[in-house]
Amino acid sequence: MPQNELPSFAELLASAQRSAVHLELRDAYGDNPRFAAWREGHRTDWDDRASWWQGFHEHIAQAVRRGVAVRRARVISEPVSEYIQWEHYVTRSNVEAGEEVRWLPRRLATDLLLPPNDFWVFDERLTRIHHFAGDGSHVVDELSSDPELTKQLSSAFESVWERATPHVAYEV
Numbered sequence: 001m002p003q004n005e006l007p008s009f010a011e012l013l014a015s016a017q018r019s020a021v022h023l024e025l026r027d028a029y030g031d032n033p034r035f036a037a038w039r040e041g042h043r044t045d046w047d048d049r050a051s052w053w054q055g056f057h058e059h060i061a062q063a064v065r066r067g068v069a070v071r072r073a074r075v076i077s078e079p080v081s082e083y084i085q086w087e088h089y090v091t092r093s094n095v096e097a098g099e100e101v102r103w104l105p106r107r108l109a110t111d112l113l114l115p116p117n118d119f120w121v122f123d124e125r126l127t128r129i130h131h132f133a134g135d136g137s138h139v140v141d142e143l144s145s146d147p148e149l150t151k152q153l154s155s156a157f158e159s160v161w162e163r164a165t166p167h168v169a170y171e172v
Helices: 009-015 033-037 053-064 082-097 147-163
Strands: 019-024 068-074 100-105 120-123 126-132 138-144
Touching: 009 053, 009 120, 009 126, 019 033, 033 082, 053 068, 068 082, 068 126, 068 147, 082 100, 100 147, 120 147, 126 147
Parallel strands: 019 068, 068 100
Antiparallel strands: 019 120, 120 126, 126 138
16 A cells, blocks of 8 residues: 555554554664754653643543553663663653553563564554664555464564563663
8 A cells, every 4th residue: 555545643543442552673763853852951841741742642542541552662772872762751751641661672582583664553453564764764654454464563562562671660
């Protein structure tokens, strides 16, 4: 399915009934204004929700209120990159939206068979696969309903999830 014909993330999440899981495998995801501001010393005023709550957070919160379990696992190198330091800092917003987030150091994942691409799996039936360039910039997404691929990716996610450390307990 061509990129411009893919349902948006918001549409995919809105259609989820039980689960939405996300596996992230990179140590950096290219430049973005929020990361640049953090690098310059800007810190989030967590008491001013309107300053950091975005549409993404609202989509997650709505799904969680409907009973959808939203989980994210990140496989990371240690010592962590500056980008991962920032992601760890801003993950508070994901958690406040209702996501469960865990971190797995790459050295503890050596024996796991993991895919080369980040992905979301919705209700163990539909997968959105993310493709990135070498510099971490987003290239394209693809959607798959192939049951075998979805099963493999769901299994990979669960293998990471079982070993990973919950966000509140992982320190960078």
